[in-house]
Amino acid sequence: MGVKHAREYEEILVELKDAMYDIGDGYLFFEMETSEWEELESAQQLELMEALADDVFYALGEDPVLHVGKGVVTYRPKHHIIEVSVDEKESRIIRLI
Template sequence: MGVKHAREYSDILGELAEAIHSIGDGYLFFEMEPADWAELEEGQRFELMEALADDVFYALGEDPVIHVGSGIVAYRPKHHIIEVSVDEKESRIIRLI
């Protein structure tokens, strides 16, 4: 099926990576230990989150809800958005058009 979008993919990916990076324990998706994550430099962490965002974007085409650490990433095709629930209080919206 795929995630339909009209915006530049690189713009969507950047926003999605930033939102996923906001999930405090998103690294658990990689089955990393907190100590391993802490050893990485910020640039390395963001690169991993960008790779994860790319994978999640394409996976949302098959499964509209994906758990990333304690957060949830959901594709809402009727609204043309991806919603990243960072925690119980914060959600980030990535517009696709």
């Protein structure tokens, strides 16, 4: 099915990457240990979060709700958004059009 979008994919990916990073423990998606994550340089962490954002974007086409670390990522096709619940208090809305 896939996630339908009219915005440039690169723009969506930047916002999704930032949201993945702010979840804080999104690296658990890759079955990494906290110590492994902390050993990475900031640039490497951001690169890993970009790969995660890319994986999540395409996975949302098959499953509209994904758990990433302590966060939840939800594709809402009727509203043309991806909602990222970073924690219990903060959500990010990523517009697809």
